[in-house]
Amino acid sequence: MSAQHNESPSPGQPHFPGVQLHIVTGKGGTGKTTVAAALALALASRGKTVLLCEVEGRQGIAQLFDVPPLPYEERLIARGPAGSGDAYALAIDAESALLEYLDMYYRLGRAGKALDRFGVVEFATTIAPGVRDVLLTGKVYEAANRNRRNKGARHYDAIVMDAPPTGRIAQFLNVNNELAGLAKVGPIKSQADTVTTLLRSPRTAIHLVTVLEEMPVQETGDGIAELRGGGLPVGGVVVNMVRPQDLDADERKHLLEDDVDRGELVHRLEQAGVPTDELLVEALVEEGRHHAERRRLEDSQRELVEMLDAPSYELPRLPGGVDMAGLYELAEALAQGGLA
Amino acid sequence: MNAPPSPRSATHRSSRATARVGPLIATHDPALVLDVDALLDDRSRAIIVCCGSGGVGKTTTSASLALRAAERGRKVVVLTIDPARRLAQSMGIEALDNTPRPVPGVDPAAGGSLDAMMLDMKRTFDEVVQSQASPEKARQILDNPFYIAVSSSFAGTQEYMAMEKLGQLDQDARASGRWDLIVVDTPPSRSALDFLDAPERLSSFLDGRFMKLLLVPARGPARLMTAGFGMVTNAITKIIGAQVLQDMKAFVAAFDTLFGGFRQRAQRTFELLQDRRTAFLVIAAPEPDALREAAYFVERLREESMPLAGLVVNRASSAADGSLSSHAAMTGVEKLRSAGQGDGLAVGLLRLHADRLVVVEREKRLTRRFATSHPDVPTAVLPALSTDVHDLDGLRRIGDLLGAQMGHSSDQQGA
Numbered sequence: 001m002s003a004q005h006n007e008s009p010s011p012g013q014p015h016f017p018g019v020q021l022h023i024v025t026g027k028g029g030t031g032k033t034t035v036a037a038a039l040a041l042a043l044a045s046r047g048k049t050v051l052l053c054e055v056e057g058r059q060g061i062a063q064l065f066d067v068p069p070l071p072y073e074e075r076l077i078a079r080g081p082a083g084s085g086d087a088y089a090l091a092i093d094a095e096s097a098l099l100e101y102l103d104m105y106y107r108l109g110r111a112g113k114a115l116d117r118f119g120v121v122e123f124a125t126t127i128a129p130g131v132r133d134v135l136l137t138g139k140v141y142e143a144a145n146r147n148r149r150n151k152g153a154r155h156y157d158a159i160v161m162d163a164p165p166t167g168r169i170a171q172f173l174n175v176n177n178e179l180a181g182l183a184k185v186g187p188i189k190s191q192a193d194t195v196t197t198l199l200r201s202p203r204t205a206i207h208l209v210t211v212l213e214e215m216p217v218q219e220t221g222d223g224i225a226e227l228r229g230g231g232l233p234v235g236g237v238v239v240n241m242v243r244p245q246d247l248d249a250d251e252r253k254h255l256l257e258d259d260v261d262r263g264e265l266v267h268r269l270e271q272a273g274v275p276t277d278e279l280l281v282e283a284l285v286e287e288g289r290h291h292a293e294r295r296r297l298e299d300s301q302r303e304l305v306e307m308l309d310a311p312s313y314e315l316p317r318l319p320g321g322v323d324m325a326g327l328y329e330l331a332e333a334l335a336q337g338g339l340a
Numbered sequence: 341m342n343a344p345p346s347p348r349s350a351t352h353r354s355s356r357a358t359a360r361v362g363p364l365i366a367t368h369d370p371a372l373v374l375d376v377d378a379l380l381d382d383r384s385r386a387i388i389v390c391c392g393s394g395g396v397g398k399t400t401t402s403a404s405l406a407l408r409a410a411e412r413g414r415k416v417v418v419l420t421i422d423p424a425r426r427l428a429q430s431m432g433i434e435a436l437d438n439t440p441r442p443v444p445g446v447d448p449a450a451g452g453s454l455d456a457m458m459l460d461m462k463r464t465f466d467e468v469v470q471s472q473a474s475p476e477k478a479r480q481i482l483d484n485p486f487y488i489a490v491s492s493s494f495a496g497t498q499e500y501m502a503m504e505k506l507g508q509l510d511q512d513a514r515a516s517g518r519w520d521l522i523v524v525d526t527p528p529s530r531s532a533l534d535f536l537d538a539p540e541r542l543s544s545f546l547d548g549r550f551m552k553l554l555l556v557p558a559r560g561p562a563r564l565m566t567a568g569f570g571m572v573t574n575a576i577t578k579i580i581g582a583q584v585l586q587d588m589k590a591f592v593a594a595f596d597t598l599f600g601g602f603r604q605r606a607q608r609t610f611e612l613l614q615d616r617r618t619a620f621l622v623i624a625a626p627e628p629d630a631l632r633e634a635a636y637f638v639e640r641l642r643e644e645s646m647p648l649a650g651l652v653v654n655r656a657s658s659a660a661d662g663s664l665s666s667h668a669a670m671t672g673v674e675k676l677r678s679a680g681q682g683d684g685l686a687v688g689l690l691r692l693h694a695d696r697l698v699v700v701e702r703e704k705r706l707t708r709r710f711a712t713s714h715p716d717v718p719t720a721v722l723p724a725l726s727t728d729v730h731d732l733d734g735l736r737r738i739g740d741l742l743g744a745q746m747g748h749s750s751d752q753q754g755a
Contacts, residue, residue: 028394028528029625060629120576130489165394167422167528186581214728215424216395244695246688260685268686271679272672274664283660284689291692293726319698321628 014046015311015338016235019205021144021198022160024238025169025223026209027216031240033060034322034330035209035315036162041078041331042340044085048157051143052077053090055136056164061089064322072096074154085157090143094125097135105187130183134175134192141195144203166208166219170226173199173206177230205235207339210305212239212298217305224308236339237310239302241317243294252292260285313337374650374718376742380409380521385619387510387522387612388649391535392623393633394528397654399423400729400738401623403431403456406523407732408739410454411447417455417513418523419505421498426730431456438463440509445732455519464501465491472601473594480594486587487595498527499535503609510612536613536640619649624710626656626703626721631710638714650718651710652742656703658723659696666697720745 016022022039026032033054040052051074054061059069065077070091078087098121115121124131140161146153164172171177175192183189198204206227210220224234247255254260262281269276269284305312315333318326334340379385390402399420406418417440420433428434431443433456440455469487470478481487491497506524513519526535577585612618620641624634634651641648669690676687711719722741729735 029396029627029630033629063628063632115576165528183581183584185583186577189581214426214730218425244692246691246695247685248683248688251685251688254685265686265689268676268681268684269672269690271681272676272686272690274668274672274690280660280664284693287660287693287696288685288689290726297727317699319695319702321702 013338014340016205018202020158021204023163023206024160024209025163025166027166027219030209030211030216032209033064033162035238035240036160037061037064038327038330038334039340040087040160041328042335043158044078044087045331045335046340048085050085050087051090051156051159052087053092053140054162055092057093059091060162092136092139094132094135095121097139098125130175131188133172134188137175137195138191141198144198166223169223170230173232174230200231204233206232207235207238209238209240211241212301217301221308224310234310237305237308237312239305239312239314242314243298243317252295255289255292313339372718373745374720375746376720379619379649380412385617386520387618389524389620390623391526391620391637393630396623396625396630398623399525401652401654402523402525404735404738404742406454407735408743409521410452411450413450413452414521415453415519416521416523417509417519419457419459420525421459421502421527424730430731433458459502459505461498461501462492464505465497468504472598477594484587484591486591502527502535507609507612614646616647619647621649622651623654624651625654626706628706631706635710638717653707653719653721655724656721657696657699659700664693666694669694
């Protein structure tokens with residue numbers, strides 16, 4: 001799927017051409033990490049050098065790409081075909097980010113170690129409210145602005161962040177609010193201000209992953225409202241794990257109303273060379289009815305997604321699970337849809 | 341350019357990356373079946389804690405268990421963390437007021453009852469402070485900007501307060517006899533393990549080296565006033581600013597006498613979780629991430645000698661029993677296609693059947709893998725419903741499925 005060369009027919013126009021930082025959030029269980037990884041691959045296939053990063057210490061990227069746990073170091077995880085870009089991955093943890101930050105700005109070699117000994121690193125990264133988030137987003141900021149201050153370092157055209165889930169995303173990105181009332185001045189405050197400027201700029205887009213079920217869709221709506229209320233730029237809604245669309249509306253209606261023409265069905269199944277004992281026919285109809293009920297629910301949720309005032313992108317459910325081939329398939333779908 | 345990871349984070353990482361120790365021989369008929377009704381009827385169990393990673397249906401499962409227990413005669417209170425709006429409405433717990441209220445519509449025939457409440461994290465924290473300090477001191481703490489920030493946004497506060505509330509409900513239940521079973525939903529943490537660590541983390545912070553350090557100036561000249569300490573305060577001031585340091589010092593000074601109390605409470609909660617009156621249910625979905633978290637959790641519970649009752653795998657796909665394989669179904673589709681019958685109901689149903697079987701096979705493989713490495717964990721597998729659950733009837737249906745596990749194989753077609 002990725003083997004096309006640079007002359008491949010151009011997919012849909014990207015909807016977010018000016019965006020450098022793609023933040024991917026979603027309710028637990030909706031496949032946020034998968035979508036973030038697919039988006040990174042899609043951007044790389046557009047010729048960009050991409051950094052895919054995670055901030056929750058879950059090592060989800062490593063699991064997905066089936067590589068050893070990622071260190072606090074940018075690692076090449078996927079090389080695009082000739083002429084396209086590469087994808088790197090980074091697991092950001094607050095402790096390493098803090099020590100790096102201290103080292104970079106204050107040259108606190110020995111003092112940094114002393115901080116650790118006095119429990120300050122632990123304090124700052126796990127307990128002090130908001131500081132952890134400033135450190136995590138701060139590292140992303142550093143990667144996004146790298147070319148300006150640091151000549152030797154790798155420059156990224158795009159950064160994809162596998163962010164905390166929808167329920168916490170606004171708080172996570174509103175680093176300023178979290179610190180407000182706490183740090184009113186000082187370097188951590190100005191660091192938060194700088195990060196906030198990037199997060200609220202047109203260089204950033206926050207995408208929300210959902211599945212077509214009631215709670216995730218509702219949370220997506222709440223999340224969008226909360227993000228917009230905080231002045232944060234909402235990108236697209238990625239509808240993940242959409243069920244196969246094998247039955248048309250008419251067929252589903254018959255299944256739901258239980259007036260399937262059994263004679264016709266048996267006739268066709270005979271043509272297909274499939275056994276047509278009553279048990280099997282009824283089982284197939286029952287599966288069809290179950291599917292039709294789910295589709296009805298999906299359709300009603302889809303209507304709600306369309307009312308969210310954000311472009312939406314659908315990804316199919318991969319029956320065999322997400323492996324590398326599946327990931328490229330999803331990347332392709334995102335590129336075609338225009339998210340990348 | 342990048343600083344090496346600190347030792348702390350390195351150990352954290354490796355502890356999650358190490359190979360798991362499993363049995364030497366794989367059993368082919370895996371999981372023991374979880375007898376949910378026996379668990380709910382066991383009067384010696386007074387607490388059931390439902391845990392698992394986010395998005396696996398913890399809240400719905402705990403509500404279903406609570407309702408089923410109540411209708412089987414237990415006097416139940418369920419502590420939910422963040423229920424879906426419609427579910428909360430139907431349980432009558434829209435108001436976030438930290439007070440258990442009777443759930444309307446529960447069948448009292450068996451002599452049981454069901455109360456429900458939603459956790460108010462900040463209020464619970466405030467109440468702990470108020471119960472531990474004099475009114476004047478409590479006021480000082482509650483007004484401190486640093487306390488306000490910690491109590492409303494510290495990453496572990498919700499977990500800690502859920503456990504604190506559990507402790508309170510347990511005391512209340514034992515004193516008043518109002519309840520004989522508490523069902524607890526756990527917060528949607530990054531990892532299922534967070535809530536076990538939160539009390540320890542918070543209390544070790546409140547009682548930690550760093551806090552002691554902040555108290556030093558308040559306690560007069562101290563030996564700690566070394567070059568190292570000067571460097572540290574200097575660095576902190578640089579990073580977070582003098583104002584924050586000031587707020588923190590005030591907070592710590594006011595909180596100082598409460599440290600012991602907090603530590604004690606955290607310790608008590610931990611002991612409560614280890615008690616045989618408690619049972620843990622690990623909830624998962626048949627997906628790699630959720631089952632991996634479930635495995636970590638099971639191992640962690642074992643390490644802490646906490647009583648594990650079993651695993652509930654929610655939302656499993658099911659396919660009709662029968663002889664039609666996925667391959668045979670797709671061959672049939674091809675046949676119809678070449679006969680010019682490429683669409684129509686038969687083709688759709690056959691494709692759907694093939695697709696379903698692939699999903700079912702993958703999920704079974706994942707569940708089996710868990711069972712192979714944890715053969716002694718009783719498991720209940722629940723079929724996915726074709727509709728969402730937001731009322732008592734829906735909860736009852738799930739309860740019935742949970743109760744119907746015994747005597748059925750784990751891959752029955754869902755009703």
